[in-house]
Amino acid sequence: MKEDCTEATTEPVFDRRAFREVLGTFVTGVTIITTCDENDVKHGLTANSFSSVSLDPPLILWCQSLQSRTYATFRDNPRFAVNILAHDQIALSQHFASSSDDKFRGIDHMSGIGGVPLLNNTSASLECIRLAAYPCGDHVVYIGRVTRISKSLREPLVFCAGSYMKASPTA
Template identity: 40%
Template sequence: MTPVHSSNVDETMRPGLDRSAFTEAMARFASGVTIVTTVDPDGVAHGFTASSFCSVSLDPPLVLVCLARSANSYAAFAGCDRFSVSVLRADQADLALRFARKGTDKFSNGRFVTGTGGVAAVDGALALLECTSDRTFDAGDHVILLGRVHHARVDEGSPAIYFNRTFRTLVDR
C-alpha cells in the first residue's frame, strides 16, 4: 500500500469531519500537562500551558510542543532562541489553568525559578527540560516548536493528567 501524503490528496476527496466530534475525540486522549516558558529580547517572560508535548529524538535530544497562533505569547515563541518545558505535578493544576488564560499575570505568586538558560521554570516541577530552539513548523492554526534539550532535571511525584477537560491523577493498582 502506498502512503498518501496530505499534500497529494484533493480536498474534495476528504470526507466531511464533524468539528465537535473531532474536539470530543481529542478530549478523550489523556495527556500530561506542561508549562512552556521563554523570555523575549526585552527580558519579559512569556508562557503557556501545553498538553501537546512529546519526545522526538534521543540523539540528538529533541522535544516538540505545539502553540496556537492565536496565543498572546505566539510572537515571543515564534522568534525565541530558547525555551523551557516544566512537566507539572498533580498539585500544580492551578498553574496550568493560570497559564491557559489570556490577560492574566502568569508569573505572579513567585512559584518560579530561573533555569540555566535564563528562562523562568516552574519551581518544584516534576521534570524540567531546558531547550534551544531548533526549528518551527507550520501546522494549521498552530505552530510546532522543536527544541534541542541541553539540560534536564527530574524529581519524584505524581504527574498532572488532563483528560476529558479536567485534571486527573494516576492511581496505582
C-alpha cells in the same frame, strides 16, 4: 513527503467538535511552556501538545496556536522550557491558561539557561533550544533540542476528556 501539512486529499466527514472530543480521549500530561522576550519579560502558557521525538539526539516537540498572544515571543526566542506539572498544580495550569498580562506575578520560579523561567515544585523540567518551527494548520510545531533536565519524585498531572487527573500505576 508533503511540504504543506494542511494539504488534504479528502474532506473530513466529521465536524470540529467531534474531532476535539475524539482527541480528548487521549490522556496527556500537562505542561507549562516558558520563555522570555528581548526585554527579559517572562512568558508562559499551558500546553498538553507535548511529546518526545528522539532520544539521540534528545528532541521534543510542542505545538502553539498561531493566534496565541505569546506566539511572537516564542517565535523570536529560540530558548524555552517545558515544565511538566505535578498532580497538585491544577491552579497553576489554569493560571497559565488564562490571558493575564503578567502571569509570573507571585509565581515561584528560578532562571534557567538564557534566563528562561523554570517553575518550582514541578514533576520535571526540560530546558530546550528550538531547532525548527513548522506552521501546520492553525498551529506551529516546535522541535526543541533538550539541553538540561531535572526530575522530582512528584507524581505528574494528566488531562483527559476535559478533566484533570492524577497519574497512578495500575499494577
